[in-house]
Amino acid sequence: MDFAIEKQNGLMRTGVIKTPHGVIETPAFVVAGTRAAVKALTVAEVATLGGQAILANTYHLLLQPGVDLIEKAGGLAQFMGFLGPTFTDSGGFQIMSLPKVRVTGEGVIFRSHIDGRELRMTPEISMEAQRKIGADIHMAFDLPVGYDGEADFAKTKHALTTTHAWALRCLEAHQGKSFAGQALYGVVQGGKFAELRKQSADFFAALPFFGYGIGSIYNAKEAEGLLKIMHQILPAERPRHLLGMGAEPVDLFVGVENGVDTFDCVAPTRQARNGALYTLDGRINIKNAKYREDFAPIDAECNCYCCKNYNRAYLRHLFQTGELLGLTLASIHNEYFVVQLVQKIRESIQNHTFFELKTSFLQRYYDKISS
Ligand SMILES: [Zn+2]
Incomplete structure (x- = not known):
């Protein structure tokens, strides 16, 4: 795994992420393959339209078909017949979007949206699941706050403290096992508060993550100032991924201008299915x-x-x-x-x-x- 910057102009840059499954020329839009499938498209069509990488979701794959099966198949790329680089997100966002989630210091307790059974997710479980899924790039398990736009400063600060504690546990779990050729991104949070975004970027900048996911930002234009603050602090030589955002062209321009290297979003195929x-x-x-x-x-x-x-x-x-x-x-x-x-x-x-x-x-x- 390696990231090299080719050209830099202010915060924006072009670069190349090298993975065991090939390279990603950045900035790049990573195609959403939430359940190890891009909706309505074959991987050949994804490659033909220029898609360089696919991002799958740990929460969904944990429930179906189960991560042991994907490991047996030879990993995510092999399982879905895709030859290029892959990402997994941690599942934190999907779990926190479920009803009746309980957050404990250890992790979160939630119910499967499929059969209602009670399940537990911790930083260690997420890391182990992502190791078995075997994507090239993994995300640390975090506690996203602010996705509902209602979290106040105290609540966001509390969640950030948890995210940071869990990030250290993810790092330890990731380094403690065999993760040959698999890179871990830390996920910077802090909601809509500049002070918390700065704290989070300072925290992550000091840790040996390969790259960074930027969490809980759903409108780059509104959050331009926050992107600037984080990317001025995060080490320039490491790649940054803006998680789950890219429905609006303006967000892609503003994201890149403020230091984002890769994006992922379900919006293009979701909107397509609605005829938009x-x-x-x-x-x-x-x-x-x-x-x-x-x-x-x-x-x-x-x-x-x-x-x-x-x-x-x-x-x-x-x-x-x-x-x-x-x-x-x-x-x-x-x-x-x-x-x-x-x-x-x-x-x-x-x-x-x-x-x-x-x-x-x-x-x-x-x-x-x-x-
Ligand atoms: Zn067309």
Whole structure:
């Protein structure tokens, strides 16, 4: 595992993360494969649209099919037939989003959303589960707070103290066992409070994590100041991953500008399944009646398989009739759009045209309100 920075301009940079399963050229958008599958897409389609890496979720895989089975299969990449680098998140966010979660000093007690059985998650259990899943990059088990936007300073500070204590336990568990070629990211928290974000970044900067996940930020534009604070403190030579955010193009620009190297988000495929499709002129909903006789591609300037071969009227027809092909074609387009946008952002840093691209792209995208 290795990370090398190629070009740096202020906080933004281009680089290469080397993993045993190949390289990730950054900035990059990591494709969500929550349950060891990218929704509606084969891994061949993911690779063709430019997806370099896939992120799976430890909580979901722990419940189904179980991490022992994935270990037996030879690890996550082997299990899902993907040749590239993989990430797992810790499961902390999904568990904290469940009803009736109890947080103890040791970890959390929760009920499975599948069969209601009571389960326990601790930093050590998360590390062991991630070791068995065998992705290239693991996340420390944390206590995300602020995802509901309601946590006050005292509550956020208390959660941060727990996150830090658990991070030390994750580090110990990770170093204490055989984790050949697997890297651990610490997850910086602190909610919406600059003082706590600074404390958390100071704490993590001093520890030997390979890289950092940035947690509980769901709107990069609003949180631009917080991203700046954290990335000014975190060691520049280590990679940073913004967890679970990237639904809006503006967030990708603001994230990269403020030091983010990789993103992941379920939004492109989730929105695709609802018929909400990205175009350079804003998002459209393909189910709208006005596309009934529209024989243009979703986006005339898009080079994805869907836009090269199909038109809006056909896509609308697939959604109207509930044909599964509609989900695949829409997902190909949306994932391509976001992955390629981050690729364009990467090239713009190399060519010193980042700010021109940011201005022209965002003006056009947000200028027209489409339905
Ligand atoms: Zn397209």
